[in-house]
Amino acid sequence: MxxxxxxxxxxxxxxxxxxxxxxxxxxxxxxxxxxxxxxxxxxxxxxxxxxxxxxxxxxxxxxxxxxxxxxxxxxxxxxxxxxxxxxxxxxxxxxxxxxxxxxxxxxxxxxxxxxxxxxxxDRVKLASKASVQKVTYHDSCSGLRELGVQKQPRALIQAMGGVQLDEMKDSRQCCGFGGTFSLKYGDVSAAICTDKCEQIKATGAQAVVLGDLGCMLNIEGRLRRMGENTEVLHVAELLTGRKPGQV
Structure with missing residues (x-):
């Protein structure tokens, strides 16, 4: 293949x-x-x-x-x-x-x-140990609404073992990125992302995991401005145990 x-x-x-x-x-x-x-x-x-x-x-x-x-x-x-x-x-x-x-x-x-x-x-080899033990998952809009990506990443995370997945409130709610939306409507985008970050924080998770880097950058930027150190990981990084920036 x-x-x-x-x-x-x-x-x-x-x-x-x-x-x-x-x-x-x-x-x-x-x-x-x-x-x-x-x-x-x-x-x-x-x-x-x-x-x-x-x-x-x-x-x-x-x-x-x-x-x-x-x-x-x-x-x-x-x-x-x-x-x-x-x-x-x-x-x-x-x-x-x-x-x-x-x-x-x-x-x-x-x-x-x-x-x-x-x-x-069963064909995919997942990391035997995750870099974090408690995570929450954000459903990025395009993957969720255009492709139906929702259960798939969660199933893979749960298959790792040793990782607790705690769902945040309104995990399907937009993070405010929306590509050029965040540039054209910065104040609105920031307000939406602040709500998302509060929902992440409420879970007590060590990391928020998602599947789109645009959303990751948006959420991570807002978390840091709020003084939060919650990790922001792509689901592929979590599944392989690779640290952000590690190549």
Missing amino acids: RVGLFVTCLVDSMRPSIGFSALELLESAGCEVLVPQAQTCCGQPAWNSGDAADTRTLALKWLNEFEQFDYVVAPSGSCAGMVRVHYNDVFKNDPDLRLRAARVAQKTYELTDFMVNVLGM
């Missing part, structure tokens, strides 16, 4: 440990993982900003790089959601590209969804 790992822009530039953790998990299940070196952006930021022309250029580049694989996996619900849900509209005026995009969309997955529903949990 040849898997193309879509690292994503944020992971590549801000937290490569997530990409290395995803690679480790996939290879532990016997996947042949390839990382196209020329990969850049899927076009999501441009799409969210209404820039259809640049989105199409980036999406076509992405298609050319990833359609060769049996599966494409991303450690990000929002980036996988862009391909699965929105490429159909990006290429709506080009039947050939729309068909190509549809074929790739069918084999593109968010990481935990792929691990649970394609590989099967």
